[in-house]
Amino acid sequence: MATRRIDEQFSMQKTVTALGAVTRGFLLERTALAATVVNCTTAASGMYVAAHTAAAGAGVKVYAIGSGCIPVVVGTAGATAGVYAAWDAMNDGFSDAPALADGDTVTPTFGVFEDTGVAGDIVGLHFHGRSFVESV
Numbered sequence: 001m002a003t004r005r006i007d008e009q010f011s012m013q014k015t016v017t018a019l020g021a022v023t024r025g026f027l028l029e030r031t032a033l034a035a036t037v038v039n040c041t042t043a044a045s046g047m048y049v050a051a052h053t054a055a056a057g058a059g060v061k062v063y064a065i066g067s068g069c070i071p072v073v074v075g076t077a078g079a080t081a082g083v084y085a086a087w088d089a090m091n092d093g094f095s096d097a098p099a100l101a102d103g104d105t106v107t108p109t110f111g112v113f114e115d116t117g118v119a120g121d122i123v124g125l126h127f128h129g130r131s132f133v134e135s136v
Contacts, residue, residue: 011051011061022050022060025073025122027087027094027110037062039091046087046110049127065110065129072125074117081116084109084132085125094125097132106131 016022017031020038027046028037037060040046049070051061063070075088077095086097086109097109108131114124 011063011067013059014048014062016054016056016058016060018056020056022054023073024050024053025071025093026050027072028062040087041091046108049125063127065127067127069114069124070127071122072127074119074121074123076119078119079113079115079117079121079123081113083113084130085111085113093119100132 014030014037015035017036017038022028022037022039026049027040028048028050029040029042029045030037030047037048048062048064049072051063054060072085073093075093075095076090077088079085079094080096084097085094086107088095094110096113097107108129110129111125111127114126117123
């Protein structure tokens with residue numbers, strides 16, 4: 001399992017929603033006025049990655065888009081160093097984004113993998129948001 005050191009200056013503190021939870025390395029969505037966060041259920045609303053697992057109402061350290069290289073959990077489809085990362089369709093981590101092609105499906109991507117890994121591994125992700133159009 002590959003893990004990268006993270007510079008603490010890129011993190012911030014948020015609170016987990018009252019009925020939610022967050023998982024280390026998972027994409028998080030924010031709620032009203034960015035006051036609270038919870039594990040992401042749709043890729044389009046992803047805003048942060050959790051630095052550690054936390055229960056409802058607890059404080060959690062998060063990394064925002066543009067935070068440099070951060071540790072993330074690899075989803076079911078796996079991760080390849082140098083490939084764009086998308087939120088996995090199974091909502092269980094980040095996996096390789098589909099190949100870029102002409103088409104009409106917009107895929108949000110969240111950076112480029114530093115490491116290669118299989119489902120459940122922690123790998124480095126150069127975290128930055130972007131969307132591209134893929135073939136259908």
